[in-house]
Amino acid sequence: MVDTIVFVICAVICLTGAIGVIAARNPVHSALMLVMTLFGIAVLFIAQEAHFLAAVQVIVYAGAIVVLFLFVIMLLGVDVATDLELGKLRGQKTAAAGFAVVALAVVGYLIVNVDTTRTGVQSQGGVIDNVTPNVDLLAESLFDQYVYAFELTSVLLVVAVIGAVVLSRRHPPLDTDSAEASN
Amino acid sequence: MEVSANWYLVLGALLFIIGGVGLLVRRNPLVMLMCVELMLNGINLTFVTFSRSLGDIAGQTVVFFVLVVAAAEVVVGLGLVVALVRRQPGVTADDLNALKG
Incomplete structure (x- = not known):
């Protein structure tokens, strides 16, 4: 039960942050939304008992990479330019929508036709015991x-x-x- | 209700899709780099999930390497962005259509 609650909360946090990254007009807001997603994923790592990776996720991603992003944003100056408007490349939005539809269709197909067959091959990199x-x-x-x-x-x-x-x-x-x- | 590995896999796939759409939609090179990070994080979540469900630590080792590569990628990418913006302030990805110096 606790697992489910943790997963749902973290999934909502991750997806909200991810949509915020691509929807925010201000790059600073995008970077902060990215931090939100990264923390959600760190909690999901802990939920799957990848403790070291959760720590590294917070330290390296949220602590170093996002700070690097923010540093460069501040260095270059924040410009809330006409970012989401149509650029020179024709059909860019169409391509994005097409990609989203196809990828979601593939995910939906995999959900419906899930196959949990395992190969039975012995682990090569160390067995989690x-x-x-x-x-x-x-x-x-x-x-x-x-x-x-x-x-x-x-x-x-x-x-x-x-x-x-x-x-x-x-x-x-x-x-x-x-x-x-x-x- | 038990959380199965499939839930994590779907979440990872959704993060990957959102990152990919952002990469195609946004024109600010900084935000595009962030979208690449989103995609990498979706993949990382998938790797950890498979590592857990198959009982093999190798998946987590791969995530470790992905983290290193992501750090290197961000460093070089941001270096490129700084160099580009210094040449032409307010540059977007669409302006970078020429290889001429």
Whole structure:
């Protein structure tokens, strides 16, 4: 019973936040709505006993990524421009509506024709036995089975940091004197 | 009434759909990046649900990697947005139709 209540509340929070992200005219409101969705998903992670991921979800997503979004919004200035009006691309709204209809149809089909067949193949990444703590299982999987992928993510992060630095660096202008003055 | 895995899967799919529609509808590059985050979160929820229902921790490991990739993606994406807006204030995604410098 408690499970159901928690799920319904979190689902409503998630969906409200998600619709708020795409419906809010102000990008700051979009970012705050995103935080709402992320917290709802973190609670749903806890409800499914993914405790470590719930903590990471709050710390990394709500704590770092959304703050980064807000920082950039504030840096660039909030413009409540004619964002939702029709752009140069014809049929954009139609394409979006078509995507939504098709995707919802697929989800509805899957709900109706649900098939819970399992392959019976033994777990490769560690069996959840409800005795070992979640963090232990995740650490074992991450640093044993997927250690090479884990090492590769460090490379990815270094590349991303270097890319961000290169992208946001001011290009050397032709006239160095005016650049000095503008800085 | 018991919460089955299907409820979580449907919620994840709905989040993915909302994110996808937002990506197609919105023209502010910042909001488009947020919509990508929404889609990734829908997928994360799906992975955790399958991890729970199949009793395999690998699904949660994948979510961990998705988080890392999402962080890297946001960093590079926001770097791009800052660089673009610096060139042309008030830029929308529709203005980026030329590869010329």
